[in-house]
Amino acid sequence: MSSSIKSTIKLNNGINIPVIGLGTYLTEDSDIEQSVRSAIEQGYRHIDTASYYKNEKKIGDTIKQLIKEGVVKREELFITTKVGTWQHGYENALKAFEESLEKLQLDYLDCYLIHYPGTYSELPKGESMSSLRSKTWKALEKLYNDGKVRSIGVSNYTESHLHELLSQCTIKPVMNQVEFHPYLFQESLLNYCKSNDIVLEAYGSLAGGNEILTEPVVLEISNQINKTPAQLLLKWAIQNGLIVIPKSIKSERVIENSLLDFEISQENIKKLNLLNKNKRFYWDPNNVN
Structure with missing residues (x-):
């Protein structure tokens, strides 16, 4: 399975999305320009942000400048952002x-996602979280039908949230962006999404940093195949059928994270799968009704 910076997969509505993107989770304004610029100059065409990250304006400024400089054309880019928990x-x-x-x-x-199935705001009188989610999705369907967004999806949805959505939507989500790494190998969710033609996109692929990057099994395999632990973890997700959006503000890491044109043996994929301990480093949507 080739995984170059130019590799794409087709979403269920027929549009293509790059398999490797740049994550910008809470990247500071002072770093975002360098991060986005270096990514796009290196060939990245997929940028992921959210209203929650508070960096959309700086990302917009940088993209506008790069288009003006002739580095990239708008139609070559795949830009995703998300509805915040307080915007349901x-x-x-x-x-x-x-x-x-x-x-x-x-x-x-290019893609607009519901960031989280719950809210941190008070629910309107007489409203359940389920009905509020449903109304949010109806808004996304309108934006899609009006041609303002090329695809719509969700983030941090469990199987039960997806089941609820699929039972009432008129437009199926193209993706579910979730925390996914060997310590949180969500195999059941992955299989559910595959069977419903929904792409799973991984965030937190490096599981918050050093803990998984120094995991003995990860180090053993990365040494064996002469790749960095980060490259191994990203490629592991891709070989499991996911899209990856690693975040970095360092140019050399941005480049390193895109050099994934190698194969992990099925034996080593299984070894990494077996590291699962259902450990989360980010949000846990399991207790959102």
Whole structure:
């Protein structure tokens, strides 16, 4: 399975998404320009952000400048952002989208996701989280039908959240972006998504840093195949059928994270799968009703 910076897969609505993207989770304004610029100059075409990250404006500025310089064309890019936990609801989500679009200084988005199935705001009177989620999705369907976004999906959804959504939506989500690494090998969710033609996209592939990067099994395999632990973990996710969006503000790491044109043997894939301990480093959506 080839995994170069140019590799793409087809989403369930027929559009292509690069398999390797740049994550920008809480990247500071002072670092975001360097991170995005170096990624795009190195050939990245997929950038992932969110209203929650508070860096859409700086990303928009950088992309605009790179387009102006002739480094990249808008239509070559795949830009994703997300509805925040405090932006659930039909009108709220439509407003959130327009705010994000304005900050990113774009005419359309390539993908818009519901960031989380729950909210940290107080629920409106008489509203359940389930009905609020449903209204948020209806807003995304409208944006898709109006041609303002090329694809729509979700993030941090469990199988039960996806089952609920699939039972009522008129447009199926193209992806579910979740925490995924060998310590959190969500095999059941992965199989559920595959059977429903929903792509799983991994965030937190390096599991918050040193703990997994110094895991003996990870070190053993990475030494054996002469790749860095980070490259091994990213390629492991891709060989399990996922898209990856590693974050880095260092140019050399941005480049390293894209050099994934190698194969991990099935034996080593299984060894990494067996490291699972259902350990999360980020949000846990399992207790969101």
